[in-house]
Amino acid sequence: MNVEDRLKAALQGTAKLVEDRPRPLPAAPRRQGLPRFMPAWAALVVALVVLGPFVLPDGEPDAPIPMSSPSLAIGTAPEVYVAVYGATENRKSRFEIRSTATGELRQINEAGNGESFVSIAAIPDDGGKEGNSFYLLTRLGAGTQPRCTQYTVYRIQISTDGNFSSWGTNSITFEALDGTPANLATNSKGDQIAYSYEGCGRKVREGGIETHIGDGLSGEQRIAHHWAGTTTSWYADKLVRNLAYSPDGRTLAAFLQSRDAKDGGAPSAQLRFTNVGNPHSGFTDERENEIALGADNGFGLVNAMFSPDGKRIVALRSESRQFVREYKVTGLPLPRAGGGPRSLGSLKLSVDHPANLHVLMEQHPSSEALLFQVGDTTFLHIGQQSHIIAIGEAPSDLAW
Amino acid sequence: MITEASPALPAFYREHQTGLVRLAMMLVGDEATAEDVVQDVFVRLHRNTPSLRDEQKLLAYVRSAVLNGCRSVLRRRKLIRRHAERYEPPAWSAESQAMLGEDHREVMRALHRLPRRQREVLVLRFYADLPDEEIATTLRIRPSTVRSTMSRALSALERELGDAS
Numbered sequence: 044m045n046v047e048d049r050l051k052a053a054l055q056g057t058a059k060l061v062e063d064r065p066r067p068l069p070a071a072p073r074r075q076g077l078p079r080f081m082p083a084w085a086a087l088v089v090a091l092v093v094l095g096p097f098v099l100p101d102g103e104p105d106a107p108i109p110m111s112s113p114s115l116a117i118g119t120a121p122e123v124y125v126a127v128y129g130a131t132e133n134r135k136s137r138f139e140i141r142s143t144a145t146g147e148l149r150q151i152n153e154a155g156n157g158e159s160f161v162s163i164a165a166i167p168d169d170g171g172k173e174g175n176s177f178y179l180l181t182r183l184g185a186g187t188q189p190r191c192t193q194y195t196v197y198r199i200q201i202s203t204d205g206n207f208s209s210w211g212t213n214s215i216t217f218e219a220l221d222g223t224p225a226n227l228a229t230n231s232k233g234d235q236i237a238y239s240y241e242g243c244g245r246k247v248r249e250g251g252i253e254t255h256i257g258d259g260l261s262g263e264q265r266i267a268h269h270w271a272g273t274t275t276s277w278y279a280d281k282l283v284r285n286l287a288y289s290p291d292g293r294t295l296a297a298f299l300q301s302r303d304a305k306d307g308g309a310p311s312a313q314l315r316f317t318n319v320g321n322p323h324s325g326f327t328d329e330r331e332n333e334i335a336l337g338a339d340n341g342f343g344l345v346n347a348m349f350s351p352d353g354k355r356i357v358a359l360r361s362e363s364r365q366f367v368r369e370y371k372v373t374g375l376p377l378p379r380a381g382g383g384p385r386s387l388g389s390l391k392l393s394v395d396h397p398a399n400l401h402v403l404m405e406q407h408p409s410s411e412a413l414l415f416q417v418g419d420t421t422f423l424h425i426g427q428q429s430h431i432i433a434i435g436e437a438p439s440d441l442a443w
Numbered sequence: 444m445i446t447e448a449s450p451a452l453p454a455f456y457r458e459h460q461t462g463l464v465r466l467a468m469m470l471v472g473d474e475a476t477a478e479d480v481v482q483d484v485f486v487r488l489h490r491n492t493p494s495l496r497d498e499q500k501l502l503a504y505v506r507s508a509v510l511n512g513c514r515s516v517l518r519r520r521k522l523i524r525r526h527a528e529r530y531e532p533p534a535w536s537a538e539s540q541a542m543l544g545e546d547h548r549e550v551m552r553a554l555h556r557l558p559r560r561q562r563e564v565l566v567l568r569f570y571a572d573l574p575d576e577e578i579a580t581t582l583r584i585r586p587s588t589v590r591s592t593m594s595r596a597l598s599a600l601e602r603e604l605g606d607a608s
Binding site for chain 1: 456457460461464465468469474477478481482485486489511512514515534535542543544546547550551554558565566569570583584597600601604
């Protein structure tokens with residue numbers, strides 16, 4: 044018997060284990076057995092923070108999140124988004140262009156041999172009429188120095204109807220500890236780029252003289268800012284959780300967290316700023332340029348971003364107890380804006396879900412829609428409603 | 444057109460639920476979890492039925508949602524959990540009490556050593572008997588990718604089973 048016949052027989056045999064009998068649907072959505080789309084309402088909470096000062100009722104049960112459909116109106120949100128997947132043993136790295144309304148796959152573009160895509164950032168105001176530009180942080184391979192890996196940033200072009208059109212040029216090439224570059228960010232015009240990484244430099248002593256080779260010491264957390272042909276990098280004494288340029292492009296914010304923070308624990312988190320008009324300034328030491336995100340009654344920082352008007356930081360935190368994972372969102376005024384933190388809502392949810400979920404959050408500056416990736420599910424939040432637009436392999440990053 | 448208010452949806456469920464549970468069973472390994480996956484899909488469908496004009500397209504939509512649900516289950520099984528939960532071994536594992544012959548167990552174990560997409564393509568072809576275009580729609584990939592994946596999957600399965608070609 045050939046393999047196809049054996050496979051058919053095995054599948055039919057397995058199918059016969061399932062009896063053909065009525066299976067009435069439950070009267071209400073399940074709360075156990077299958078994981079809920081727990082973070083979907085976190086998307087609701089964050090969206091409400093950005094869109095209006097609503098107060099969420101405590102104890103509100105989570106509503107099932109619908110799957111999107113082709114008739115979903117996306118308003119001014121981009122027609123497509125891009126999801127990035129790193130290389131694995133079995134397949135090449137790729138980026139996927141998908142429909143925002145339905146998650147439908149429009150195009151897949153694989154990386155070249157040995158390359159792996161890491162992170163992606165959209166350039167919303169690149170002035171292009173033919174489509175949109177993105178920066179794509181890419182791992183190239185072994186670096187020139189021991190223990191170093193080479194990375195580059197491609198500028199790619201995607202047409203308005205969702206077709207990849209060009210690789211563009213790679214303006215930045217750098218070396219870092221393998222697997223550490225992350226948090227790619229760019230300003231609205233795309234003429235400034237920032238990313239975090241761990242250095243792979245080392246000290247060499249020869250003839251009594253000690254020389255420092257490479258950028259930063261091995262394992263040292265660093266931030267790099269590229270502007271006007273010059274790359275400036277500086278040491279970050281905490282783990283860089285996220286990087287973001289302010290909407291006016293004048294400030295680079297780094298969301299930092301203690302390296303020993305456990306999920307849902309009480310990390311010491313900070314938000315620091317640098318004036319990008321002076322690329323050599325690094326972080327200032329002035330207290331007024333820091334916001335202590337900190338440990339808010341045990342809630343650890345999950346993600347943070349600028350509000351569309353650039354006046355607030357939207358901080359998403361979470362905390363886990365025995366059978367409950369709770370999310371809450373706090374609106375934090377930027378320094379010099381005055382006022383204190385404002386609690387914008389919280390919800391509790393009984394779920395069965397893994398402890399560490401990779402939560403990505405993107406908001407396009409021209410739209411009120413939010414794009415979320417939580418675990419293996421991509422959500423679009425628009426018009427005060429969340430929709431599931433894709434379920435599958437979790438990308439390492441996405442942008443639109 | 445099938446809508447939320449349409450009496451066709453319950454009939455659609457009654458007609459297709461066993462086949463979909465069996466499809467999910469191929470991927471998740473136990474009937475209880477397979478039932479959960481399918482029933483969750485239909486509960487969500489009931490609240491927000493897509494405007495699909497014919498039953499075949501709705502079936503493809505639902506089949507895709509069932510596969511997605513199975514992927515979520517398998518992904519979560521790999522992760523560390525904070526608290527214990529019910530877990531049934533797959534029907535083809537040595538621990539299972541399911542009445543499945545040894546050869547069938549061997550084939551199903553070999554199938555589940557394949558990469559996810561190869562596994563899904565083989566199940567949709569050799570159990571559900573779907574043509575390339577329908578497999579492509581269900582998995583949201585191109586028909587050419589279905590063909591190349593099928594070819595690689597059969598070769599990989601042969602190697603896993605140690606069969607001569």
